[in-house]
Amino acid sequence: MPIIYENPEFTEAEELLEQEALQEATDLSTSRLFSKLLERDVDNIRMTSLLNVLWKLPHLVDFQQLSLQYIGRNVLVRAGGFLCGPTIGPVPQLYTDLLQSCKDDPLCTFLLRLSGIPRREIGEVVLNVLLQVLPYDQKHMRMSDRMDFCARMCNFLHVRRKSSEDLLPLLLCCKLLAKDKLMIPWFRKPLIEVAPNLLKHLLKAIMPISEEKMDRIVENFIDDKIKNQIQELSSGEIRRLKRIEVGKEKRFRLTEKEKFTDAFDIICQCLGDLCENDRIVGQMILDSDLFDTLLLPTYIGGNIYDSFVTTIIYDLMWRWSFSNKVQIYFSEKVYQNEGNLFEILLTHAQANSKFVLQSIGILWNSFLKHEYVSRMSDYFDEAMNERIDNENHLLNRVTKVVIESDDLEVLTVACGLSAELLTTDFTLFYMTQQDGYMDKIKYLSNLMKKYEKNWEESSDDELEEKVMVDERKKRKEERCCKEANRALKAARA
Secondary structure (H helix, E strand, C coil), X not given: CCCCCCCCCCCHHHHHHHHHHHHHHHHCCHHXXXXXXXXXXXXXXXXXXXXXXXXXXXXXXXXXXXXXXXXXXXHHHHCCCCCCECCCECCCHHHHHHHHHHHHCCHHHHHHHHCCCCCHHHHHHHHHHHHHHHHHHHHHCCHHHHHHHHHHHHHHHHHCCCCHHHHHHHHHHHHHHCCCCCCHHHHHHHHHHHHHHHHHHHHHHCCCCCXXXXXXXXXXXXXXXXXXXXXXXXXXCCCCCCCCCHXXXXXXXXXXXXXHHHHHHHHHHHHHHHHHHCCHHHHHHHHCCHHHHHCCHHHHCCCCCCHHHHHHHHHHHHHHCCCHHHHHHHHHHHHHCHHHHHHHHHHHCCCCCCCHHHHHHHHHHHCCCHXXXXXXXXXXXXXXXXXXXXXXXXXXXXXXXXXXXXXXXXXXXXXXXXXXXXCCHHHHHHHHCCCCHHHHHHHHHCCCHHHHHHHHHCCHHHHHHHHCCCHHHHHHHHHHHHHHHHHHHHHHC
């Protein structure tokens, strides 16, 4: 269905021209529309016409329609806002590359190149079209095209990391690539190379600031803007200065900050997906600066960012910790308390912490091998000379979480960590002596029996109702029961 380009700053005459362009796109066939636009002067092509050409390109995939798609691509390149020619200036390299791309590149690569054109009204929509086309088009790329596309995508991330409008759709495309088995081999290396600088920029952009500081930044920006306008005026020229609204500029900066926060969330999801879907990525992450960028004590242990941003960091660290090589890395950092990592994780290993799930999850993955638990014996032995209710100790923290928490997910990771810790005589004695710990473990290990009992006792009329049990809750209880059984077996061993 044809679309129309709307702009609140349009005059009545401009709105009529856009309506005429919409009517033209509705009445004419695709081939006739493309031919007329190709023959038309660039200045007379309305934005509505260009948007309709852009959204028609993904549908021109048959061999018989390739020539038509070539015409549509040329129309978009000609109307891209390039100021070049014999009397204007030299031809930009991007313009030359785009003309060549019209003939040679797959649609995804062409759209990615096209998104860098000077005319931003088109460039922003191009990225949205790319997001729709990518899941299909990437399956039909040649190996060389995949390699080229992934490299260009990551280069665009680096170049446009300061543009909140372009960054979000680019990262959404990256999220698709990070889960695609065909694209990961070509995507993992360039993404990990640009990720540290991108994360540093985003962490700086989403840094919380007070309202007073925001007001000062906006005021300084407006003052500089006015000074620049005055300097651009010729001597003796009388021109009205453009009005700049303080409230509008402030809202823009707050909106931009929210967009960068979303971008930080998406890039962290991409890095987590890569590590889950490719074993090689774990070592590549260790060789990069990603851990040095994110594992700063001020980020994961301080109060610089709000809980949402901090949760994103903890989630990513937990996902990375499932990689065997990263597990070894975390185990060493926990053992040596490098960067106060162990103390920070221990601080959040309590039922009332917002990051208890991630903290205990990371600790669980750090103690997955018996040797990792054994070499912490000196630390565990310190509890022998301390009070049994000492809260600043890992063994007591874990048992307290099991006893006090009612969250099934938290209880699952706490029971999993308990099962790994209950492997030495002292840890076994220490943890099982906590009042209520063994009772809670036994209760959790019998969670699934209630379903069996209810089903046995239910009549045929009630059976259908029993099937309607919340499956999500049932799965959580099943996982929790499994880990509690492991902890119970370890305690009884």
